[in-house]
Amino acid sequence: MAEQKLAGGAGLLERDVELGAARRALASLAAAEAPTGPGEHLLVYTGAAGLGKTSLLAAVRRAATDSGLLALTARGGEQEQLTAFHLVRTLLRPLLAQVGEEAGRELLGGWTDIVGPALGLTTVAAGAAPDPQGVRDGLDWIVTNLAVQRGPLVMMVDDAHWADAESLSWLASFAGRVDELPVLLVVAYRPDELPEIPAAFRTIADSNGTRALGLTALTPDAVAELVTDLFSASGVAVDDAFSREVWAVTGGNPFETVELLAKAQERGVAPVEASCPLLRDLAAASQGSGLVARLERLGQSSVRLAWSVSVLGIHTPLELAGSVASLSHTAVAEAADRLREARILTGHQILEFVHPLIATSVYRGIPEELRTGMHAKAGWAVLRAGGSPGTAARHWLEIPPQGDSEVVEQLRSAARLFMQAGAPETAQRCLARALREPPSGAQRAEVLFELGCSTLLYDPASTVGHLRAALEQPVLSPRLHEGITVRLAQSLAHSNNLLEAAETTSGAAESADSEQTRLRLLVWNFMWCAFDAAEQGSKDRSQRLSDLALLLEREEQRIGVAERYVFGLRAWDAVVRGEPVRTAVHYADLAQQRDGLSWTDQEWAFEVPTLASLVYMYADLPERAEALFAKGIAEYEEAGWRGAHLAFGHTILAYIRFRTGNLAEAERSAREGLATANRVGEGIPVHWYAVGTLIAILLARGGLDEAHELAERYRFRAPYSAAVVFPDSQTVRGGLLLAAADFDGAVTELAAAGERLDGREMSNPGWCGWQRALAQSHAARGETEYARTLAEDALARAERFGTASAIGMELRSCAALAEGDRRLELLRQSLAQFERCTAPYEHTRAALDLGLALREVGRFAEAAEQLRSALTLAESCAADELATQARTALEQVSPAS
Known part of the structure; x- marks a missing residue:
């Protein structure tokens, strides 16, 4: 700003390109013109310290305001980098405070509970904590709403290299959307000081189809113009040699040039060649030790106040700075005056350094021992002034244990x-620092437990170490011991150590001091056993689960959450084992009594509500399954769980729709699930579910090439997940090879899947149809008799389970291997089964097969009737490839039709 003032208000020197880009972007935004290319709603300015980035943003802000645009500004601070969402709060809080409570609620919409804590507007809620993606989505919605309701909007972020990682992560993701909105995002930073994390922010310009505008030092001519403008105001002529020496001393850095010239005037230095030797000494007084010496000449109270502001950071209240500096009200006011006159500080009630370079020099000039002591004092002062522990935390991070x-x-x-x-x-940094303090004996186990919980979903391997250490503490309350054990098992499971997870909960259940604790631990034990793809002793575990569920069912008056989780697991076990469907539905209904199972209960987990809800899909009750999943997804969104949990929700909803509904809707849900998983990160467990589901849907719709590309992109092949996945990944892989006519590869994969699943007595073909695909693969290799044996065994299993969809699929599979009237009879039986349930895709396949079989034996009228039915069904469920086959066959049977 000083640079612009000294330039006579004619504009920033040698910044025509940068200002021109801003003017064009602002004009386009004000005129509500759609961008003609990518990245036109994003400006990125880069450059070393002192090159004028802040001045540029100030000019952009004035131009935005003059154009009637809403402008929000924020900047990163060297002392604020470890305070999560500090930059976001700086950006949005002033506006929310300005518009008032009612308008603020309108701007936040339904996101207050999710985003409020990040903005510092609400305290910790009693419900589940949102995940990072949920908060980012909430911020997206709020800023979008703000831009639409009160915009167009210009957001300016200065010194982004010092912004906190959470704010930068949001900015990097939101930048990809600005071209769709009435928003101009302007970002400035020092490229050499940009943090490694988040990596996405380092490529914010390239990723959005624009390029960073790098600021360069002023040329000798520009510095000469600056010198002349400054001294001509007092009628003093300037020697060319003096201007050249100013440029040589400062390297053309605008901030350093302005500071040097201001000091020259202050000292009465004439702008002539004879004064050139004085310039280097004057410049040294503005940097490093020279600045410290100049500060010391202002007096001890000024030094202490400057130190205090450097420790407290940007936007420091005068009273708070005086408290940390131990100065009286009068003394702090006088010291602030002196520092303003010396161009070190600016502001009155809110103090800041004139330039971040000065702030850095002052902070680094504080003796180390004194600096840590000031941080300790600042932490308590922030709390006394009404600040939150989150604001004070960065000071505790700076002091020794x-x-x-x-x-x-x-x-x-x-x-x-x-x-x-x-x-x-x-949160993890805070808890890790608390461990180093160190905590008292009574606190240590709790801190380790909290640290483990904070890393559970993001770094399960580290969680295991923290929680094992917590269990080793000498004094643990029963409830804390239970909580640590449960979370330890979760972290082991998420690290693919499902056997150890099951053993951990089993051992703890045996030594539990209460029946309720034992029951809760048994729930977790049964769950991790159910998800262990390599579990040994499945039959014994299923029997124990069955016995427990029966016992609890008889004690109806005592049924609570733990009991309903047992029922949910019992229902799922009945499905995968292929027990009569009425057993599965009975226990699923018991699990859903009393308002059902919560999908976001922090004391439990989302897996059992997921399994219990899926039971209805396999039981030919798809409407119930869809309703429960809609409820679960709504709970996730309301709690701000918009990462892996939401990805699971959309993915499994897609699987339900694939099995029982519209393939187009299923594909949309699967893509949404996969996109959400991709936002969370690569290689997370939900990718096995999302990719497998989408491949199955693509194969059903005839998208073989894309299915192959998807499998390659996500390495959808052995080694498979150690956890049970649905649809079964190896079976999906086998189906993909079958569709590509790689019959040998398909047999290898499908036979291995069958051996694994049968080894665990997971024998329901309605849950996993590996036998159908394997029979088809053997038949393609000419091994018809063995194929028939597989198909007939699958049919017997389906009849034991008893759902129309499972029986219908296996009847059709048997028909494919039969001949003559037997084939026609099996297909008619298959059709009759599908008429009793909602499975339009499989219904279509059976109708198409019957129509083709009738055509082969010359019964063209009947064939045409079935083919027309198949075409109608295929179109109703978006089974595009089947529709094409039915249409072609129908034309061959009845051209006139």
Whole structure:
């Protein structure tokens, strides 16, 4: 800003390109013109310190305001980098405070509970903490709503290299949407100081189809113009040699040039060649030790105030700075005046350094021991002034361990705030620092437990270490011991150590001191056993689960959450084992009594509600399954769980729709599930579900090439997940090879899948149809008799389970291997089964097969009737390839039709 003022208000020197880009973007935004190319609603300015990035953004803000656009600004601070969402709060809080409570609620919409903690508007809620993606989605919605309701909107972020990681992650993702919105995003940073994390922000310009505009130093001519403008105001002529020396001393850095010239005027230095030797000494006084010496000449109270502001960071209240500096009200006011006159500080009630370079020099000039002491004092001062533990936490991170249990408690409180704000990594830093304090004996197990919980979904391997250490603590309450055990088992399961997870909960259940604790641990034990693809002793475990469910069912008056989880697991076990469907539905109904199972209960997990709801799909009750999944997805969204949990929700909903509904809707849901999983990260467990489901849908719709590309992109092949996945990944892989006519490869994969599943007595063909696909693969290799044996065994299993869809699929499979009237009879039986359930895709396949079989034996009228039925069914469920086959066959049978 000083540079622009000294330039006579004619504009920033040698910044025509940068200002021109801003003017064009603002004009387009004000005129509500759609961008003609990617990246036109994003401006990125880069350059070293002092090159004028802040001045550029100030000019953009003035132009935006003059154009009637809503402008929001924020900047990163060197001392604020470890405070999650600090930059986002700086950006949005002033506007929310300005518009008032009612309008603020309208701008936040239904996102208050999810985003409020990140914005510092609400305290920790009692419900589940949102995940980082949920908070980012909420911020997207709020800013979009703000732009539409009150925009167009210009958002300017200065010193982004010092912004907190959470804010940068959001900015990087939101930048990809700005071209669709009435928003201009302007970002400035020092490229050499940009943090490694988040990596997406480092490529924010390239990823959005634009390029960063790099600021360069001023040329000698520009510096000469600056010198002349400054001194001509007092009627003093300037020697060319003096201007050249100013440029040589400062390297053309605009901030350093302005500071040097201001000092020259202050000292009465004439702008002549004879004064050139003085310039280097004057420049040194503005940097490093020279700045420190200049500060010391202002007096001790000024030094202490400057130190205090450097420790407290940007936007420091005068009273708070005086408290940390131990200055009286009068002394702090006088010291602030002196620092303003010396062009070190600016502002009155809110103090800031004139330039970040000065702030850095002052902070680094504080003796180390004194600096840590000031951070400790600042932490308590922030709390006394009404600040939150989250705001104070960055000061505790700067001080050495002292064994202060109260600091441990403050760090734990801060961690809870950061978890509720969707910033688990910042919470982890706080808890890791609390461990180093160190905590008292009574606190240590709790801190380790909280640290383990904070990393559970993001770093399960680290979680295992924290929780094992917590279990080793000498004093644990029964409830804490239970909580640690449950979370340890979860982290082991998420690390693909399902056997150890099951053993951990089993051992703890045996030594539990209460029946309720034992029951809860048994629920987790049964669940991890159910998900262990290599489980040994499945039959014994199923029997124990069956016995427990029967016992609990008889004690109806005592049924609570744990009991209903047992019923849910019993229902799922009945499905995969192929027990009579009425047994599965009976226990699923028991699990859903009393308002059903919560999908976001922090004391439990989402897996059992998922399994219990899926039972209805396999039981030919798809409407019930869809309704329960809609409820679960709504719970996820309401809680701000918009990462892996939401990906699971959309993916399995897609699988339900694939099995029982419209393939087009199924494909949309599967793609949404996969896209959500991709936002969370590569290689997470939900990718096995999402990719397998989408491949199955694509094969059903005739998209073999895309299915192959998908399998290659996500390495959908051995080694498969150690956890049970549905649809079964190896079976889907076998089906993909079968569709590609790789019959030998298909047999290898499908036979291995069958051996694994049968080894666990997971024998329901309605749950996994590996036998159907394997029979087809053997038949394609000419091994018809063995294929018939497989198909007949699958039919017997389906009849034991008893659903129309399962029986119908296996009857059709048997028909494919039969001949003559036997084939026609099996297909008619298959059709009759599908008429009793909602399975339009499989119904279509049976009708098409019957029509083709009738055509082969010359019964053309009947064939045409079945083919027309198949075409109608195929079109109704978006089975495009089957529709094409039916249409072609129908034309051959009855050209006139």
